[in-house]
Amino acid sequence: MHSAGTLLAVAIPVGDHVKRSIGGLTFDLDTIWMTLLAGAIVVGLGLYLRARMTASVPNKVQVLWELIINWVGDQVEAGMGPKYRRAVPLGVTIFVLILVCNWVEILPGFWHNTDYLPAPTADANLPYALAVTVFVVTNVESLRARGLWRYIKGFFARPRWLAPIRVIEELMKPVTLSLRLFGNIFSGGIMVALLLAFPIYFFPATIALSVVWKLFDMFIGAIQAFIFALLTIIYYQFAVTEEAH
16 A cells, blocks of 8 residues: 655656657657747847847847847856947847746646656756756867866966866866756756645645745746856856956
8 A cells, every 4th residue: 555655756858758768778858849949039139139120129039139139248248348248149049948848848738648847957858958068168168268288287386286176177167067957946846746736625725825926936047047147157267367367
């Protein structure tokens, strides 16, 4: 006989994915499709903005994009100067993509016979992929800015005995960056799934709590997108400026 806690745990689909094995590799198809959907939304917003952009009276979408671009641009110029404005597209893309990935959770879906659709950022694979992308881009920029010798020399600055710790710190950046995003979005998904797992006679209260929590979860999703984008810019700054390194 199952306890109430066991039944509740069985009803929670968080962390369960639609998997497909191809060539010995396992893919989470739901995460892939939801990421593609989020990417399509971002591209669609960009195309809409390009079609409706005006120099006179900006529309609401244009105002929103300008706010995001101006914020990222201010962060880049304050930390690295106008020379590194090429970091702005990276920061804007990271922020908007993660924001849409986090907010796509509010869409209704059919997931294991519930109306719960998990955000792709609640799967650790997507945050890891984004973090590795940031890691590669920032280290390539560091090599471009310093050259190979100065890049390596930076790890052996005084005191030199800290060189192994500096290497480990650099390698751990994508891990900490991804786990911060994954942990917060995953915990929000657990709360939504818990609310949806309540018995049917709590249905009105469950719906109300789910709506309130999803609104709060959207706020947390925006904060996490902001933090990820801000840390991306900071890591970029560390990579290209001697003082930050």
